[in-house]
Amino acid sequence: MTDQKPTIAERLRQLRCVVLIPTYNNAKTLVRVIHGVMELTPDIIVVNDGATDNTALLLKEFPQITQVHLPVNKGKGNALQIGFQAALENNYDFAITIDSDGQHFPEDIEVFIDALEKENTKNVLYIGARNMNQSDVPGKSSFGNKFSNFWFWFETGIWLTDTQCGYRLYPLREIEKLRLLTPKFEFEIEVIVKASWQGTLVKNIPVKILYDEDERVSHFRTIPDFTRISIVNTWLVLVALFYIKPRDLYRNLKKKGVKKFLFEDMLGSSDSPGKKASSIALGVFIGFSPFWGLHTLLVLLLAFVFKLNKPIAFAFSNVSLPPFIPFIVLFSLQLGSWALGEPFVLSLESISTDFSFLTNLRSYVVGSLILAVVGAFVFGTIGYLMLTYFGKRKIAVNNG
Known part of the structure; x- marks a missing residue:
């Protein structure tokens, strides 16, 4: 008689990992995303980032999951940080973040678990790697991703194929040590750069992606958000040039x-x-x-x-x-x-x-x-x- 393989829910609990869903005005797809995740695990935190549609009403159907309702929308970065804090308060060590717009496949949660269980270190941050050559991927998303990948490489020396995907696994105890300042989309750049600087292994793992323009609601505002990301990257480049790279060189020289x-x-x-x-x-x-x-x-x-x-x-x-x-x-x-x-x-x-x-x-x-x-x-x-x-x-x- 062979031992039965643990379920995804059991494996997540062994790793002390929660699924975190930040959401803002994605009422069309939110319920489907929650149901997809609930088929795999009941350990879910939803952060309602001040939604003005019927998100709060829809979430009343899910009293069994942890919910955080913010009175005013302050941005995805702020919602993620509040979600991380809620996860830490519930004694979780990791959080898998999945967007509520339906572009991610909940079954890919297992991809993150498989990778984490095989990893030599648990101080690791995984970023989903999407196939940006798919015909349904918007041109501006593909360009923005290449732009972001280059600057992440310049700031950290690590080359990734996707630095913008919101489908991620975060090591919460390590992220808690970082001084993170940005509240909106640029947070997802700031956090991976600073985590890498602090010694966290940042890696891509392949995930599927679906862009359904009939359902998907994107809150990324091309000019203002791209400007904010550019300002953050400019600051991170300066810090990398005048502090991080000389620091790492000195540490290596001193050590060896x-x-x-x-x-x-x-x-x-x-x-x-x-x-x-x-x-x-x-x-x-x-x-x-x-x-x-x-x-x-x-x-x-x-x-x-x-x-x-x-x-x-x-x-x-x-x-x-x-x-x-x-x-x-x-x-x-x-x-x-x-x-x-x-x-x-x-x-x-x-x-x-x-x-x-x-x-x-x-x-x-x-x-x-x-x-x-x-x-x-x-x-x-x-x-x-x-x-x-x-x-x-x-x-x-x-x-x-």
């Missing part, structure tokens, strides 16, 4: 030491010596270039465009560390003056104090670009020779 970090994280990847050397050259070029304040943005963007090694390029772009900046500026000015045939009399002290070198701006720009090209060639060539040499030695040792 310079030698181990160089060989394991940068030189130990499977990239060819040519690709690694090109990444070094790109980093040095950007580090010596005159585009101050944009070095990190440029190096990561160009490394992505040219499919180079981003950690190596980023690390070598830091050749222009603050203590070296006066020397780099002085040498660039001298190179530029020589190249342009212009007189140049300037000391290292004047660069550090009165910034009179700005009168020689043309010389500086030309000189810094010359230095960037020469530096990229020299560092790239040396890097290629060293990587090729050590690569051959490693092969010889392994074969010996």
